[in-house]
Amino acid sequence: MQAETIAVVAYDRINPFNLGVPCGVFGEDRTLGGLPRFKVLVCAGEPGILTTSAGFTIATSCGLKDFRRADTVIVPSWRDPEDDPPQALLDALCRAHERGTRIVSLCVGSYVLAAAGLLEGRPATTHWYWAQRFAARYPNVRLNPQVLYVDDGDIVTSAGTAAGIDCCLHLIRSKYGVKAANVVARRLVVQPHRQGGQAQYIEQPVPGSAKDERIGVLLEWLNRNLRAAHTLDSLARRVSMTRRTFTRRFRRATGTTLGKWLLAQQLALAQRLLESGDRSIDTIAYAAGFGSATSLRQHFTRALQVSPSNYRKAFRGRPTRGGRDGEIR
DNA sequence: AAGGTTGACCGCCAGG
DNA sequence: ATCCTGGCGGTCAACC
Numbered sequence: 518m519q520a521e522t523i524a525v526v527a528y529d530r531i532n533p534f535n536l537g538v539p540c541g542v543f544g545e546d547r548t549l550g551g552l553p554r555f556k557v558l559v560c561a562g563e564p565g566i567l568t569t570s571a572g573f574t575i576a577t578s579c580g581l582k583d584f585r586r587a588d589t590v591i592v593p594s595w596r597d598p599e600d601d602p603p604q605a606l607l608d609a610l611c612r613a614h615e616r617g618t619r620i621v622s623l624c625v626g627s628y629v630l631a632a633a634g635l636l637e638g639r640p641a642t643t644h645w646y647w648a649q650r651f652a653a654r655y656p657n658v659r660l661n662p663q664v665l666y667v668d669d670g671d672i673v674t675s676a677g678t679a680a681g682i683d684c685c686l687h688l689i690r691s692k693y694g695v696k697a698a699n700v701v702a703r704r705l706v707v708q709p710h711r712q713g714g715q716a717q718y719i720e721q722p723v724p725g726s727a728k729d730e731r732i733g734v735l736l737e738w739l740n741r742n743l744r745a746a747h748t749l750d751s752l753a754r755r756v757s758m759t760r761r762t763f764t765r766r767f768r769r770a771t772g773t774t775l776g777k778w779l780l781a782q783q784l785a786l787a788q789r790l791l792e793s794g795d796r797s798i799d800t801i802a803y804a805a806g807f808g809s810a811t812s813l814r815q816h817f818t819r820a821l822q823v824s825p826s827n828y829r830k831a832f833r834g835r836p837t838r839g840g841r842d843g844e845i846r
Numbered sequence: 847a848a849g850g851t852t853g854a855c856c857g858c859c860a861g862g
Numbered sequence: 863a864t865c866c867t868g869g870c871g872g873t874c875a876a877c878c
Contacts, residue, residue: 749854759868765853776854812877 521692524587526606527577532570532633535594535623535681542685542701545726550700552604552693558583562592564608570596581609588617590689593681597604598647607633614671621673621688623681630656635672636745642667644677663772676792682707695823708788732770736778743783743806749775784820787813791829796827 525539532771536559543555560579561567567575582589588611590651595602605824610633614620620632627643628651630636648662657705658676667676668691675684682705692697692835704722750792752775755764767775788803790796802813818827 637870760854761856762867765867766855774855774872 520556521589522556522558523557524560524579524584525589525591526592526600527575528562528606529565529567529571530582530596531567531575532596533573533592534678536575538567538623539591539593541705542682542689545704547700547704550697550704552689552697552700558587560584563603581605584609584613584618585616587618588775589621591685592620592622594624594626594678595629598625598650602629602632607759610635617671619671619673621684623675623684624677627651627658627674630672630674631658636674639672640667640669641672641674643674646677652769670689684744695828703839705712708785712771725738731758732762732766736771739779740782743779743786743804744804746808747779747806780816780820783807786815787817787825788821788828789824801825 523539523543527536540559540590544557546554548554556809558579559577560581560583561577562581564649567577569575571799590610592810593675594612606629610620614633616637620630620635622643624644625647627641630641630648631651631846636655638657638659640659640706642648644663648660651658653658662676664676665680666673666687668687673684673688675681686698686702686707689701717790720812735752739752748767749760749764753760756763758766764775766811767778771778773781783805787801787807790801798813799810802808802810804832805813807813814825815830817823821828
């Protein structure tokens with residue numbers, strides 16, 4: 518297969534984790550796992566010495582001119598959303614985009630794409646912490662701060678830090694399939710597909726208050742008792758709140774609704790059970806709190822675009838015995 | 847396939 | 863004034 522070239526923009530004071538995400542996903546040779554070999558070019562997005570926020574410096578011979586060789590350009594966050602990116606970088610991004618190169622941003626890299634004008638009128642996301650300021654500064658961008666990433670074809674944006682991994686996995690999944698993405702996910706030891714949006718990761722500014730604590734304790738308990746049938750009323754009773762207050766507090770604490778949160782947790786559990794062990798779909802459905810295998814199949818397929826049994830097959834990739842997997846080197 | 851039932855979600859308002 | 867709570871009821875979707 519023709520090697521796809523990925524240009525990753527490095528800039529001064531870059532956070533090494535952000536730089537590492539695309540390099541970790543695309544930069545390793547996983548051809549034995551059945552993946553194509555990507556060509557990763559770390560490109561200096563500005564002249565001068567590039568230091569990282571961890572103190573070491575980056576030396577690369579690639580620069581903006583090398584965008585020309587890329588199929589995809591990734592902007593792995595930005596040092597400071599309030600710090601305007603250099604015009605030369607913005608111009609290079611625009612030219613690449615006009616040539617048909619896909620432009621991807623991680624975290625607050627959306628600010629760079631927006632500054633380049635690439636997000637005008639288009640759907641996008643960014644780190645939840647900056648979402649409000651982003652929306653105020655770029656009102657024409659259809660910002661959705663609830664999701665982990667937004668794939669708008671030639672432009673892809675993603676939410677904070679680790680969502681960059683979700684986003685990069687998505688890029689692999691959409692082009693090379695679920696199986697390929699799972700190979701990478703396994704190697705990185707992350708979930709192949711996280712459920713729900715970034716809302717569930719948004720911490721409340723005052724987490725320790727006694728009242729939020731009640732929801733927190735409940736969530737922990739729920740996660741250990743997913744198989745039981747829960748209703749809004751039974752849970753509200755459990756934390757001694759009225760139904761209305763409970764739904765409100767729940768949303769404030771989790772950023773989502775009870776139903777969505779529960780379903781996401783149940784699906785995540787079902788995924789884990791499918792990935793390991795040989796339990797029947799029926800058993801797994803029951804263990805994860807679904808009323809029936811039919812119900813599990815329906816929700817699972819809708820959320821992941823793969824049926825449970827195909828997910829299991831794809832995740833395993835190939836027959837495994839004794840915990841060894843041919844894809845893992 | 848249509849219709850009924852149930853439960854979840856949330857806007858709204860009144861009261862603390 | 864501001865925030866929170868409890869209750870009502872409309873809408874929607876899942877399930878039967």
